[in-house]
Amino acid sequence: MTQHAPTARPRVADLAAEAVAGLASRPARAVLTALGTVLGVATLVTSVGMAQTAGNQILTHIDEAVATRVTAQDAAVAPGGPGHLPWDSADRVTRLPGVVAAGATAEIPGAQPITTIAIGGQTPTYPATVYAVTPRMIGAVQGQIRTGRMFDARHDHLAEPVAVLGDRAAGLLRIDDVSGSPRVFLAGQAVTVIGILDPIARQDDLGDAILVPVGYARQVFRLPALDTVLIRTRRGAAPMVGRQVGLALDPNDPTAIDVAAPPDPIATRAAVRGDVSGLLLLLAGMSLVIGALGIANVTLVGVLERRSEIGLRNALGASRLSLATQFVAESGLIGTLGGLLGGAAGVLAVVVLCAIRRWVPVLDLAYPLAGPVLGAIIGLAAGIYPAWKAASMSPIDALKG
């Protein structure tokens, strides 16, 4: 017979090949055993993917106008009542980083009634709101002048009796051209209409308004203070501006200023991801535990079914470590297979669900790529007990089958 120079130690690669051969001999069982891990990893990848996708959708749904709008009001002011914001509110806020434009306003209750020139002996009144506004307020609400012009700092400074009409107010007053310097009477005080606004999506209520310079309102209607500051920020800067505007308007008591700013989209996205993924991750975790138990159970049954083979390997010189390694490797391979299939299934599920919802799928590739690793860990852990059973089996009892 051939003489060898044996080391009496199996090579690691050979033990791995034995594990593969062991699984290949029962392919259907191997696939079914891996199903638990497939479901667990697929659920995990799908849940993370859908959470990331849903979070991304939040950003898509928060439109430009909402995301860049900040409004500051005097917290103590009663609805329609006088505020006490400083006259230079707009200038203070404009100096804040991230602010594109800002304008201050105050409603002028004393400007009612609103009338025009008597028609046929009648002097009709019109239901419009009169606001004192700073000149750059139009920029803050992204308003456009349809005809004429907006009053400027000079009008404000000189308290000139001029007005700009919202689009619906102009229609109500039947003024569509300012070239003839039409006049409107505010509590009997004549103001010259110098411009008409286009509809303003960002601040729709201005469509019903008549805007006059703050300087004019102070002088003629004794406007006591401003009550609202409208701010347009750069995209992404609104939450930060919102946190600073109170301090800018009232350094002694920033809490006296009510600030309405959009939520931080990144925080919102994270919160949505957290809400969506929390429950699904729990389900994924449960699936993985069930998967691990499935692998452990089937591997244990396999050990009992292969008692005779274990006894034979023992007789052929397999150490307990070799036997344990083989069974742990088999369960680890099943777990890896499950993780691989689960990761692929998870990616597919995210793509299909997003296609149905017409969403753009967003998924960190680290998750599906980590699937086989996670599966391997689960498989290896699940194989420890069956492997210990195999290794501690008496070779004599095992050979009896």
Place this chain on the structure above:
Amino acid sequence: MTDDPVTRLRSVGRCYGSDTPVAALVDLDLTLHARDYVAITGPSGSGKSTLLNIIGLLDRPDEGSHELFGQDVTGLGERARARRRARHLGFVFQSFHLIPHRSACENVELGLLYQGIGARRRTETAEQVLGQCGLGDRLDARPTQLSGGEQQRVAIARALATAPDLLVCDEPTGNLDSRNTRRVLDLFDHLRADGLTIVVATHDPEVSERADRVVHIEDGRDRSRAVAR
């Protein structure tokens, strides 16, 4: 190899059970020298298999000592015993113990796996030994495609592939018809002639007649008288 006997058992005893112990072997001495061909006979339950298990390092005696090539292996740890099984011993079982989903060649290769031999050399050796056992044309056959005699010859080839010093056979012809029994025994004769040490536990007189020496066990004790051939 030294001049020490392949295996020497001195005053070996083995009991099973703890509440009411049953003595499987009592004060048994046995020495196997190189090239011995020894048959162990006796009725069922007499202790033949227990004796083979101790010789094959699958079991330990409760009393006495066991030497392998002059080295006391009685108290060796499991890992060291496994290494010695791989290096020195070959096993042939009554029920063949072939892995059903592997070919004859792969089954024989398994015997070489735990010697740390590479895959290519395992295959070459397995093919060579199967050819020597008359199965050169059945390399790829699964056990279910083989007759009982062929399966036992595959099992013998598996044991021989590792070039063992001692072939331990437990009822090797117990599941074979007379024609296949003779074929296996002829193979043993050839191996014996080539210098292999063989110990066979058997009920079959045809097997014991071919051995150099017969050790008869009853109630765990050696009741034999050596039969010189």
